Structures are given as C-alpha cells and as structure tokens.
Amino acid sequence: MARGEVAEGAARAGLAARGAIYLIVGVLALQIAFGDGKREADRSGALAELSEKPFGSALLWALGIGLAGMALWRLSEALFGAAGSGGRKAGARLLATGRFLFYAVVAFSVLSFAAGSRSHGSRSSDKQSQDVTSRVLDLPAGQVLVGVAGVGIVVAGVVIGTQALRRKYRDKLRLAEMSPRARTLTDVTGVVGGTARGILFAGIGAFAVRAAVDYEPDQAKGIDGTLRSFADTPLGPWLLAAVAAGLVLFGVFSFLLARWRRV
Template sequence: MAAAGRAGFAARGLIYLLVGVISLQIAFGGDSGGKQADRGGALSELAQRPFGSALLWIVGIALAGMALWRLSQAVFGGAGTDGGKPSKRVMAAGRFVFYAVVSWSVLSYAAGDKGSGSGSSDRRTDDLTATVLGWPGGQWIVGIAGVAVVAAGLYIAARAVMKKFRKHLNTAVMSAKARKVTDFFGVAGGTARGIVFAVAGVFAVVAAVRHQPGKAKGMDDTLRAFRDLPAGPWLLAVIALGLAAFGVFSWCEARWRKL
C-alpha cells in the first residue's frame, strides 16, 4: 500500500506540473493551440509525447494505487495518532472514490476511449450545473456547493501557508535543504491550488444566483479568467507556476510522506 500511495503522489505531481505548463503557455500565448489547462489537457499533452501511450497506462495504474491506498486508510486507518478517527476514515473513503474515478477515466483514455479522461472540465461543469439547476431547489444546491468549494479552497490555501503539510512528512529523515525546498513548494503550490478552488467556487455561486449554468467554470475556464483581469497574463503566470510547484510538492510527498 505504501508503494501504491507513493506512485499515486508521483502521478498526481506529473498531472499538476503539466497543467501548470499549459497554463503558463495560455498566459502569454493566447489559447495555446486549443490546449485545456486541466487534467484532460494534461493527459492529451502526455499522449503526444514519445511513449505517450505507455505513460498514460503508467499514470492510470499509479492513480489506481493512490485509490487503493486511500481505501486502506478508510478501512484500517491512516498514519499518525489521529489516523483512525472516523472523520479521517470518511475523508479517506471520499478520496478513494475520487481517485478511483480518475484512474478509470485515465485508463479508459489509454485504452482508446478518447472521450473519457481527456474530456473538458468546463463542459462537464456546465452539464452538471445545468442538470442540478433543473432540479427542485437546484439553485440552493449549486449555491451551497459553490460556497463549500470556496471554503475548501480557502482552507487548502490557509493550511499551506501555515505549513500544516509538515505533519504528514517524515521530516526526521529529511536534510535541512530538503525541508526548505519542500516547504517552498508546499506553500507556493498549496496556496495556488487553494486560490483556484476558491475562485471556481465563486463562479458556481454566481451561476446559482443568476440561474445560468454557463457562469460555472471548470479548471480551464477558471484559470483563463485570471488572464482577463488587469495584469492578467502575469497573474495567471504566477498561478501557473504555483500549480507546477504543487506538482513538485507532490513528488516530495511521494518521497517523504508518512504512509
């Protein structure tokens, strides 16, 4: 399970690094040739590299490893004194479901289903929002979900700034330089990731208030929204570097995470 978890962190890091690179290209290169700054865009970019098909299979299997590790946390409890708490187990179960779905989509894409893992996050967000808004009380559901995403994003960013990630790392075996490098990428990456989540949540709230599904944005459109602000290209570039930093931090977790 430890090996499966570390492989999953490595795969997650690669995806975030590619999203960061694509976002940086969008910041100063227009639409970047139609590339999507989200997981689907990262997988499409990976598929175009030498041995791309093999890399997709490796990433999909590694993410399946992450899902299995999260499942083991839900069943047996995680590392640390509080790893067996019911709240921790429930969170681990939720993450198991998330990574299982992501892994399945990546493996389906690797097997030839091009409409699976590389789908646009923006289109999926629009479709889901439109469906929920059509339900009785749909505006409230979307609005509450949006507020929850905003809160989650702010929580992620705050924990990154406070370096709460340290408690999950085996700092005793890390050199002083390794700790400093990991702190830098953890703070920069977690803060950028949290900001993106929070902004996406704001767009969901706007979609609920206006009853317009198109106002909700997936990761790609959320990142492009930064570019449309004053000094937008530079702001998006900072966010892009932050997402790439989170990718590197994920690699640090693959090496030093307590599992």
Template sequence: MALRGRGRARRAADSTAMAVAARAGFAARGLIYGLVGFIALQIAFGTDDGGGRQADRGGALSELAGRPFGAALLWGVGVAFAGMALWRLSEALFGGAGPDGTKPSKRVAAAARFVFYAFVSFTVLSYAVGNTGSGSGSSDRHTDDVTAKVLMWPGGQWIVGAAGVAVVGAGLWIALRALARKFRKHLRTDAMSSRARKVTDVLGMVGGTARGVVFAAAGVFALVAAVRHQPGKAKGLDDTLRSFADTPAGPWLLTLIALGLIAFGAFSWCYARWRKV
C-alpha cells in the same frame, strides 16, 4: 511461532505494497498538476497552439498521449492513481498513519478520496484504451452540463449555491493550511536534510496556496451561476484559470497561478518521497 512470524511478514509485505502504491499515486498527481501548470503558463504567454489546449486533467492527458511512449505513460498514470485509491481505501478501513489516523473524520475523508481517485484512475485508463471522451473531455463543458442539469431540479439554485460555498470554503482551507505548513505533520522530516525541508516548505506553501486560490475562484463562479440561474457562469478548471488573465493584472496573475500549480506538482513529488504512509 512460525505461523505468527509468517503473519507478521505478510503484514509487512502488505504495508510495503501500500506504501509503494501511495507514493506512485503522489508522483502521478505531481505529473498531472505540473502539466496543467505548464499548459496554463503557455496560455498566459499566448503560446498554447491557438487556444486549442485545455489547462485541466484532460489537457494533461492529451499532452502525455502526444509524447513518445505516450500510451505507456497513460497506463502508468492510471495504475498509479489506482494504487492511490487502494491506499486511501486501506486508510478508510484500517486507519492512517499518525496518532489521529483512526479518527472517524479521517476515515470518512479517506473514503471520499478513495472514490475520487478511483474515478480518476478509471478515466485515465479508459483514455489509455482509446475512449478519448472519458479522460480528455473539457472540464468546462462537463461543468456546464452538470450545472445546467442541477439547476433544472427543484431547489437546484440552492444546491448549486451550496456547492459553490463548499468549494470556496475548501479552497480557502487548502490555502490557509498550506500557508501554515500543516503538511509538515505528514512528512518524515527526520529523514529529510535541512535543504530538503526548506525546499519542500516553499513548494508546499506556494503550490498549496495557488491550488486553494483556483478552487476558491471556481466556487465563486458556481455561486454566480446559482444566483443568476445561468449554468454558463460556472467554470471548469480551464476557464477558471483563463479568467485570471482577464483581471486588471492581466496574464501576469495567470502566470503566477500557473507557476504555483507547477510548484504543487513538485511538492507532490516531495510527498512521494517523504510522506508518512
């Protein structure tokens, strides 16, 4: 009985540790998206220090590094993303919360997210120890380089085109799920006040839609690059965001998208508080 009790206590402690890791990861995600949205907002208003700032993860890390206690903030974000990666790995191995958490499709998705967040954590921590080329490189330059390499492969145009279609589909899926408030099933709504539920709904719908639109736009640019066999037509996050200012709506569309990304950052903080883990 004593051994059984100690086993339960150990499992409870492990579960608590994973919950803390997941919530820290969502908080870090919210911080990065909030900073990207803030930089994009400055670009829309023409106050981005002469255009030298990047509205992407690298730009967000540079913004953090320039703040008081910047090194500590970078370490905190890197460790938080490592915690998120471990939580996703635990979901892949043992299943996630909810009745469908053990489905093979959910485990595969969790494994993919583990790889993504492990990579993000590595780049942030590399940047924190001084390897600025790792975490703060332009997403636009990386996108151009990767697209150019793939287009040189046999069937490269088809690969880039398929990737573009997949990203467009992912963006539309993200936006539609946000508008349908599918995120609610992952929230502990019983622990939320009526006002908290309403605020989270608005942030999730607005933020998720903006995030989905950005993904879909990046996918369209990848498709154009494939069709024209011009790697420069593919755009990273920064150039994708800046392209919204080149539409007939001008900087106002970029302003709306930037505010949407800030809303998604705030929504991620709500997830950090009320997500089922």
C-alpha cells in the same frame, strides 16, 4: 505488514501521478499566460499532451495505474484509518472515502483514455462542470444545492491555502530523515504550490456560486476556465502566470511527498 506495504506503494505511486498532472497543467497554463496555449489547462489537456509524447501510451498507462494506486490508498484509509493522530476518527474516514471516490473516477477516465476510449478523459473540465451544474440545477432545490457546493469548494480552497501557508503538511513528513536542502525545497514548493492550488479551488467554487445565483449553468467553470479567468483581472496574464507557476511547484511538491510523506 503486507497490507501496509501495498498501501504505501500505492500512496507513493498516486502522489507521483498527481504531481505529474499538476506539473503538466501548470505548464499548459503558463503557455496560455504567454499567448502560446493551444490546449486546455486541465486534465484533458494534460492527457492529450502526454499522448503525443514519445512513449505516450506507456506514460498514460503509468499515470492511470498511479492514480488507481492513489484511490487504493484512500480506500485503505477509509477502511482502516490513516497514519497519525486522528486518522481513525469518523471524519477522517469520511474524507478518505470522498477522496477514494474522486480518484477512482479520475483513474478510470485516465485508464480509459490510455486504452483508446477518447470519450473518457478527453472532455474539458469546463464542459464537465457545466453539465453537472445543469443536471443539479434541474433538481428540486437544485439552485441551493449548487450554491452550497460552490461555497463548500470556496471554503476548501481557503483551507488548502491556509494549511499550506501554515506548513501543516510538515505534520505528515519524515522530517528527521530529510536533509536541510530537501526541507527547504519542500517548504518552498509546499507553501507556494499549496497556496496556488487553494486559489484555484476558491475560484472554481466562486464560479459555481455565480452559476447558482444566476441560475445559469454556463457560468460554472472547471480548472481551464478558472485559470483563464485570472487573465481577465486587473493584473492581466501575470496573475494567471503566477498561479500557473504555483501549480508547477505543487507538482514538484507532490513528487517530494511521494518520497518523504509518512503513509
């Protein structure tokens, strides 16, 4: 019982922290779309933005602790299984392990940034992607590894977007406890926000594939570079604005999950 309560609290704090990051990144991307963006639209830009707000240090610590909670929740799923059917299967536990490692790294970078170490959390997502791509390309069969990873990220983006459109998130919600207004708001933010997130992931993966094909690590892009690339399409800044607005909605969706998700 105690473990369940701890995991539930960690999960809800983590989902709220994730929502805050996506909300800020979406706002920063909207500023870029309308010609007023001075920061990278990624986690580093979000942390820098928060650090300049009133009580910025406290907000950064809260964000880092929330993300550590997300990592703890995913670790509990890897060790004991997730809620719902199939949550104890090997595939689900392996996915939870990957999520735990990801959020552990993110939480460490945010907490380090909050503690004053600007070397952690302050590097742009583009620079991080290019550095990782460069190191992998130098490995034996590195070109293949980067290409496979890129394809995997594209597929993940397609899956994320498809699941959002199919409203698969409803399987994990306490729908009976939600009001009609809460269900409607969750559907709007979940479908639009999840689709935008899927498009972003697919774009990041596509640039990784391009970097592998060209054997050029500078072709890889993180969140900021991928978002900015949407403005270079025939739709211009309007596509960037649409995806950015979707990320804001995904942030709101994460807040709703923090309230209504079954853990």
